[in-house]
Amino acid sequence: MDSFEFTKIAGAVLSALLLIFGTKTIIEMNVGHTPEKPGFVLPAAAPAEGAKSAEGAAANAPAAAGGGEEVVALLAKANAENGKAIFKKCQACHVSEKGKAPTVGPNLWDVVNRPKASYPGFNYSDAMKKKGGDWSFAELAHFLHGPKTFIPGTKMVFNGLPSASDEADVIAYLATLADTPVPLPK
Template sequence: MTFLDYRYLGALFGAVLFALFLGVFSDALVHSPMPKVPGFDLPSGEAPAKAAAPAAAAVPLPALLAKADPAKGQALTKVCATCHSFEKGGAAKVGPDLYGIVGRPKGSAAGFGYSDAMKAKGGDWTFDDLNSFIASPKTFVPGTKMGFGGEPDAGKRADIIAYLRTLSDSPVPLPAAAK
């Protein structure tokens, strides 16, 4: 070996020692303790448990519908228009046409391929059913194709349902509010 080869080996050895020293020095500057359990919790999709707070009295749907504003509901359904049509005889898009949905049998809009879960649900769309579906489609019909996550605000849901009710040749009467 020549003197030049020893210089290259010395430089390599020095670089390795410098890297080791730099690692030890940086660990001494910034200390991060090891966790008791390795890893981290993945989100489960469930809401975290909150401290027991007094629950607000839920307003019954008939009372919400009595105060609902169909114009606000129409504005809230602008997002829905990307997947649904609202015109009489409207074509199915990603979702079925919603004209006449209140009182219509579930899974019955012509030209739309419903999930087996929706077809099996059965019955007509009632105000309560629409409220539950809009709140959480996947909870109301597990296995639905509906990708919408749900509307948590009961007042907004009532506005949407009031608007959907107007999309009919003969709108279904609103349920009587308890006195």
């Protein structure tokens, strides 16, 4: 084996090693980088976003699982006067004077304990018509807490009020909209 041949072999071996370790390094770099990126992005964004979505989930989930009960529990000390102010948001779509023709939504006069989807002359969604039962305090609480969760397919495009106590207050106000106001649950 002359030195030239040795150089060639050594060169081949070195290239092979270079190829193997080079490839390995490149793979490791890439493998190392891919999980790294989301790892870096997430911790920065996650605390804020995570906290928010956890809060959101906490605020929304009870609509399906018991958020309405929380509202019902607040009814005993709900403030109908405050509810009247909050009701302005509802007036974008609802009238509430006795006998007045419905607008975007049904007239809400005397709505507490009235059968669902029963206001004369209002074209309710099929989802609302199928729901059945009366608007008890509990049903109103569940509905206002998350209209689309309580009645998927409802035409009421409204995401609920910012707090359970606002919901309780507005329901307390609804209870006053009747010839004989409905007493709040104790």
